[in-house]
Amino acid sequence: MNKTIIINGEKQNIDVDEDMPLLWFLRDRLEKTGTKYGCGTGLCGACTVHVDGVATRSCVIPVGVLAGKSITTIEGLSENGDHPLQKAWLENNVPQCGYCQSGQIMNAASLLNENPTPNAEEIDSAMQGNICRCGTYQRIKKAISQVADDLAREVS
Numbered sequence: 001m002n003k004t005i006i007i008n009g010e011k012q013n014i015d016v017d018e019d020m021p022l023l024w025f026l027r028d029r030l031e032k033t034g035t036k037y038g039c040g041t042g043l044c045g046a047c048t049v050h051v052d053g054v055a056t057r058s059c060v061i062p063v064g065v066l067a068g069k070s071i072t073t074i075e076g077l078s079e080n081g082d083h084p085l086q087k088a089w090l091e092n093n094v095p096q097c098g099y100c101q102s103g104q105i106m107n108a109a110s111l112l113n114e115n116p117t118p119n120a121e122e123i124d125s126a127m128q129g130n131i132c133r134c135g136t137y138q139r140i141k142k143a144i145s146q147v148a149d150d151l152a153r154e155v156s
Contacts (some may be wrong), residue, residue, distance in 0.1 A: 003067035003100070007032070008076025015058045018064025022056075023047045025063045027072060034074035034102045038131070045130030048103035048110075049073050055110035070149045074102035077109060084111055084150060088143035096134035104130050 004011050007030065016025060026032045026049070035058055042057035049058045050072040069144030077083045085105050086152050088094075089098065095101050104127070110116060111126040118126065 003064070005018050005066045005068070007060055007064070008071070008073055014063055016063060019062045020064075021059050022049070022061050022063050022066060022071065023058040026058060026071075032073050036102060038100070038103070043129070044090050044100070045103040045107055046100050048106040048130065050106060050110055053110065053113055055107045060127075074106055077106065083109070084147045085112070085143065087145045090120060092139045092146065094136050094139045094144040096136055100132045100134075104132065104140055108140070108147075111144070112147060112151065116155070117148050120145070121122040123148075129153075 004013050005056070012030070014025065014029075016029065023035060026035050027037070035049055036046040037059060038044035039063040040059050040134050042060035045057065047057055048055050048068050050056065051061070051066065051069050053070075053072075078086060083105075085108050089101065089105060094104075107127060111123070115122060122142070123144070127137075127140065127144070148150060
């Protein structure tokens with residue numbers, strides 16, 4: 001297979017088995033290790049990236065179906081780690097072990113792109129598929145709410 005996809009704004013010609021999961025292409029071929037392997041079945045959310053702006057589990061999507069798509073990883077969310085969610089994560093002391101954080105942030109960014117002012121139930125619903133073994137769910141929710149509140153203030 002020889003196809004082109006865009007990862008973090010850069011065209012990538014890929015020549016791998018089309019069944020290779022995007023996660024392994026990112027980590028092994030491009031050395032973008034911010035996207036984590038968790039369960040390998042798309043259930044934990046550690047491997048979440050954006051495909052054309054939509055939160056997607058990279059461990060279960062084959063790279064072969066992504067021709068012409070735009071993929072954003074945690075490395076591409078912000079060049080300097082200064083995305084509002086990344087700042088809110090630190091301000092609210094969300095990370096403990098940090099393993100799930102890139103997937104959590106990518107899922108939250110997708111939520112806020114679709115719905116800049118989610119209520120508590122919408123945040124809970126959107127984040128339900130991302131597992132945090134350290135149990136920082138309340139801080140995650142607080143950080144997302146903080147960014148949503150900031151976005152609402154910018155609009156008004």
